[in-house]
Amino acid sequence: SKRKNPSYGKRGMTLEDDINDSNQYYLDRGIAVIHKKPTPVQIVQVDYPARSAAVIKEAYFKQASTTDYNGIYKGKYIDFEAKETKNTTSFPFNNFHLHQIEHMRNIIKQRGICFVILRFSTTDELFLLEAKELLVFWERMENGGRKSMTKDEVREKGHRIILGFQPRIDYIKILDNIYQLDSST
Amino acid sequence: SKRKNPSYGKRGMTLEDDINDSNQYYLDRGIAVIHKKPTPVQIVQVDYPARSAAVIKEAYFKQASTTDYNGIYKGKYIDFEAKETKNTTSFPFNNFHLHQIEHMRNIIKQRGICFVILRFSTTDELFLLEAKELLVFWERMENGGRKSMTKDEVREKGHRIILGFQPRIDYIKILDNIYQLDSST
Numbered sequence: 003s004k005r006k007n008p009s010y011g012k013r014g015m016t017l018e019d020d021i022n023d024s025n026q027y028y029l030d031r032g033i034a035v036i037h038k039k040p041t042p043v044q045i046v047q048v049d050y051p052a053r054s055a056a057v058i059k060e061a062y063f064k065q066a067s068t069t070d071y072n073g074i075y076k077g078k079y080i081d082f083e084a085k086e087t088k089n090t091t092s093f094p095f096n097n098f099h100l101h102q103i104e105h106m107r108n109i110i111k112q113r114g115i116c117f118v119i120l121r122f123s124t125t126d127e128l129f130l131l132e133a134k135e136l137l138v139f140w141e142r143m144e145n146g147g148r149k150s151m152t153k154d155e156v157r158e159k160g161h162r163i164i165l166g167f168q169p170r171i172d173y174i175k176i177l178d179n180i181y182q183l184d185s186s187t
Numbered sequence: 188s189k190r191k192n193p194s195y196g197k198r199g200m201t202l203e204d205d206i207n208d209s210n211q212y213y214l215d216r217g218i219a220v221i222h223k224k225p226t227p228v229q230i231v232q233v234d235y236p237a238r239s240a241a242v243i244k245e246a247y248f249k250q251a252s253t254t255d256y257n258g259i260y261k262g263k264y265i266d267f268e269a270k271e272t273k274n275t276t277s278f279p280f281n282n283f284h285l286h287q288i289e290h291m292r293n294i295i296k297q298r299g300i301c302f303v304i305l306r307f308s309t310t311d312e313l314f315l316l317e318a319k320e321l322l323v324f325w326e327r328m329e330n331g332g333r334k335s336m337t338k339d340e341v342r343e344k345g346h347r348i349i350l351g352f353q354p355r356i357d358y359i360k361i362l363d364n365i366y367q368l369d370s371s372t
């Protein structure tokens with residue numbers, strides 16, 4: 003998710019930037035409190051120079067054991083992951099990690115709101131897909147089926163997100179619709 | 188929270204270790220899904236040696252903008268911070284950051300369950316103090332009052348946590364009592 007593609011790169015914004023900006027928009031207006039978790043890093047060596055800040059001199063990226071984003075909206079626990087693909091006809095599972103899938107299963111069991119934001123980067127199309135739907139396709143793969151969801155499947159089971167100005171990615175609006183949260187307060 | 192004191196050091200465990208172990212206990216048994224967020228790091232330089240993992244060669248610790256722990260328990264959003272002091276008669280505010288306090292305020296507004304786990308390390312006494320109570324003492328400081336909570340205040344407004352074997356720090360039991368969550372499922 004750190005690679006840039008030409009069309010997105012024009013704006014100089016990544017999917018992650020857009021989500022972070024949207025979260026900031028929600029936070030500033032008291033709508034929701036949702037943050038990206040820091041990148042997990044294994045720190046091996048730290049230098050403590052006199053009179054200045056500690057410097058990490060050796061560290062390694064660790065695989066995340068959870069999804070990247072979580073927080074709260076109207077009393078509900080919110081948890082999601084964002085992924086993109088350059089594929090135009092399907093969304094491959096190879097950039098989902100088993101740990102993340104297991105985390106999603108755990109969140110569903112605890113009655114959290116869990117989903118993925120999927121971006122087809124070539125056409126700049128975004129979808130919100132509930133984790134329970136993603137798991138159906140994941141389990142199909144585990145049972146020997148295809149290692150991806152077709153774009154038609156994502157279209158059918160997911161919810162299209164139209165890029166906006168403010169917030170860029172208004173996934174809260176989609177959640178309001180799916181879970182009727184807008185009328186609950 | 189990374190320093191060790193003699194009594195705790197005997198077991199070789201820190202407050203953070205104990206909380207992480209307790210979270211793992213909850214996770215393994217399907218009780219709750221609560222994780223520590225990774226330490227926020229500003230990465231400046233990364234080397235990509237051929238045929239081996241990327242090495243972070245220069246990075247700096249960043250101040251956290253939220254609390255360290257969050258997750259979900261029985262559909263409820265859970266959010267907390269853990270702090271310790273060597274003081275024996277009061278808990279000073281100097282290791283709370285304004286960002287964390289503001290985050291707690293935001294979580295309360297969204298109807299999340301938010302608290303701190305406080306440890307008096309000299310006597311190895313632990314308390315769970317709800318964020319709404321912490322904020323009263325914090326605001327007293329902002330209005331010119333003392334820069335700490337007395338231990339008596341923590342005792343009165345907080346909930347004592349007795350260290351256990353498994354889980355070591357059973358804060359979920361305290362939450363069950365405060366919020367009557369044990370009967371809700």
Ligand SMILES: [Mg+2]
Pocket residue numbers: 003070083084
């Ligand atoms: Mg990710």
Ligand SMILES: [Mg+2]
Pocket residue numbers: 188255268269
């Ligand atoms: Mg901390």
